[in-house]
Amino acid sequence: MASFNEADFSHCCEICGLEGLTEEEFRIHTHTAHIEGSGICPFCGLSAASSAELILHVNQAHLDFLTPESEPNISFIDDPSPSEFNGIHVENHWKTDSYSSRNASSYSGSIIKSNININPNSKVNGGGELSPSISSHSQGSPLRTNLELKLKNSQSTFQCPMCTYTSLNPNVLEEHVNRSHFDLISPSVGDSITTTTTTTTSEMYVCPLCTKKSDSAADLELHVNIEHRDILSPASPSTQNCPVCGILLDGDINSEKAARHVESHFPATSPQPADRAALREREQREFEMLRAQYGMDNQGNFKEQSVTNMQRAVYAGEMSVSDYYERTLDLRAAESCGIDDGSSVTRSIVPRVRAISNNATNVVRTLLCTCVDHYASSYGDRGWGCGYRNTQMLISSLLTHTGYNEKLYAIWKEQKPPRSSVPSISRIQGIIEQAWSQGFDIQGAEQLGSRLVNTRKWIGATEVVTLLSFLRIKCQLVDFHKPTGSSGTHPELFAWVHRYFDSSVGGEFTPPLYLQHQGHSRTIMGIEVNRDGSLTLLVLDPSHSPQQMAQLGDTNSASALRLLRKNEASMKARQYQIVAVVGMNESEQQFQQSKILRGLRIPQDR
Known part of the structure; x- marks a missing residue:
């Protein structure tokens, strides 16, 4: 609220009614106009020879008005008729411009007559009393209109x-x-x-x-x-909803009424011992199922699962007995030497995909990796081995490059198998364990218990980087940690993949990309640029069987690439990770630095 300022207070002369005077101006005005000059009574218009006579007259004749004792005295100043005093009549004529310049413009020098009756016992310039009384009413009181006298207001403005x-x-x-x-x-x-x-x-x-x-x-x-x-404008109280049922609560959520409502959703008593036991049993069962889903239950491995599933295939009529024994022998040989038996591989994919894509009418450009073989899931790794199969696809491409082949051949040590040999799932598990023992990805090792061999544990992008870094192959881990497009799409991922393959045009060796997302992994072998400017990924999936991949043999069929093509609308996982091979770690310093995983986050954190 605004406060009253004493410095802004102005004075009003009670003698002539002049307003808006400061204290200093009020003193000068009083001395000049009412002490040194002649004075006129502001109430009755009586002229005085000296200021002393005027003051004596005002104090005696108008004392009741200056210090009123009752409300009727105040109405004197607003009386519309001239005032009469009982006693002898004295006629006085005055001009308004003779006493105040403030009122000259209002009355233009007109002569106003005032009848003053003085009783025989009263004296005008001497002692005695003048008793004013209101006798008649007419329009325009000269005391109000001529003097513009304002009563002092006891209240502050x-x-x-x-x-x-x-x-x-x-x-x-x-x-x-x-x-x-x-x-x-x-x-x-x-x-x-x-x-x-x-x-x-x-x-x-x-x-x-x-x-x-x-x-x-x-x-x-x-x-x-x-x-x-x-x-x-204080903030209005925000409405709160019940955290259980969502109903709108009145007032504060911490109030007693709201607390009672929330508590009404829960049983008043604690669960009985039998209920608690059933709850613990259910939680334990769900935990074991989760461990089994991710291969953390230590129940079975690649070899055991292969034998079990092949037996089921024989019982179901999907495999003959002779095929069963033949596959069993091949499995034992592969596990003993650590080389994949090649039963699920589809080779020479890149030339066939290029031919089909070039025949497509809506594709203006096709960018592919140099070479890659497709490895499908088999009886032994179905449900958990996608990470290993995509690693085999990446290795199959690297083996065609002389420099990378030399690094990968260190896997075999004294075995000396053919240089085109791709390690089996069990051998890949053993190499990752060796990398962990050398100090690679300590956090990842702790999460998986530092053990992979003879288990069905899943691996992801970080384990692939650990494997290749241990073999002195330089990798880049790119984390697309959140969608960057509308409806949960990842246009930044498509743009990054396009730049990767486009920068390798011109005969330079280009490996495929390892693609990881929640619960599954795949291999990106290339990308198509369509006429409308959109991009389509060409993706190899381990879940596709060799029979499905055989469709690529028909280069005249445009529908053969349906299994491989993925547009933005079909890539809506919350997070994706890509592993790209970008060179080799030649120096010991680079090799030691690769033990700590470093990745690129897109979009970058701010």
């Missing part, structure tokens, strides 16, 4: 610090500030702020809520709206 509004009640002024000056576009502000600012630039405005001062009403109002907005 409070002025708004932002406009010219005044009020005797501080509460009313406070309400005016809160309503009229709520913000800068308030319709109550109008031109008053502009006028006040331009005409009284030297006037200081005080914030009604703090001690800040400003010479501009607009600046002060802006200060109030910004600094004290919580007082002028």
Whole structure:
């Protein structure tokens, strides 16, 4: 609320009615106009020879008016008729321009007659009493209209610090500030702020809520709206919903009523011992199922699962007995030497995919890796071996490059198998364990218990990086940790893959990309650029059988690439990770630095 400033108080001359005087101006005016010059009684118009006689006359004849004891005396100044005094009649003529220049313009020097009756016992310039009485009423009291005398008001007037509004009640002024000056576009502000600012630039405005001062009403109002907005417009209480059923709760969610409502959703008593036992049993069963799903139950391995599933295939008529024994012998040989038996491989894919893509009418450009073989899941790894099969696809491509072949051949040590040999799943598990023992990816080793051999544990992108880094092959791990397009798509992933294959055009060796997402992994062998500018990934999936991959042999069939093509709408997993082979770690420093996994996050954190 605006406060009353004592420095702004102005004085009013009680003798002639002149207003708006400071204390110093009031003293000079009184001395000049009423002490040194001739005086005229402001109440009855009687002229006096000296100021002493005038003061004596006012104190004696008009004492009751100066210090009224009752309300009727105050009405004297507003009496519309001339005043009469009982006693002898004295006729006095005066001109308004002789006593005050303030009233000259109002009356233009007209002569006004005042009848004053003085009783025989009274004296005009001496002792005695003059008793005024109201005798008649007519229009226009000369005491009011000529002198413009204002009674002293015992109440203080409070002025708004932002406009010219005044009020005797501080509460009313406070309400005016809160309503009229709520913000800068308030319709109550109008031109008053502009006028006040331009005409009284030297006037200081005080914030009604703090001690800040400003010479501009607009600046002060802006200060109030910004600094004290919580007082002028406090935030309305937010509604709360029940965290269990979602029903709208009245009042604070921490109130007793809300607490009782939330507690009503739960049983009043704790579960019985039998219920607790059943709950623990169910949790244990679900935990074991989860462990089995991710191969963490230590139940079975690649070899055992292969034998079991082949036996089931024989019982179901999917495999003959002779095929069963033949596959069993091949499995034992592969496990003993650590080389994949090649029973699920489809070779020479790249030339066939290129031919089919080039025949497509809506494809303007096809970018593919140099070479890659497809490895499908078999009886021994179905349900958990996708990470190993995609690793075999990547290795099959690297083996065609002389430099990478030399690094990969270190797997075999003294065995010396053919240089095109691809390690089996069991051998890949053993190499990753060796890398862990050398200090690669310590956190990943702890998560998997530092053990993979003879288990069905899943592997992901970090284990692939660990394997290749241990073999001194340099990798880049790219984490597309959240969607970057509408509807959960990943346009940044497509753009990155396009740049990867496009930068390798010109005969340079280009390996495929390892693609990981929640629960599955695949291999990106290339990308298509369509006429409308959209991109389509060409993806190899281990879940596709050799019979399905055989469809690629028909290069004239446009539908043969349906298994491989993936557009943005079909890639909506929450997160993707890509492993790209980008060179070799030749120095010992690079080899040691590769023990700590480092990745690129897209989009980058801010």
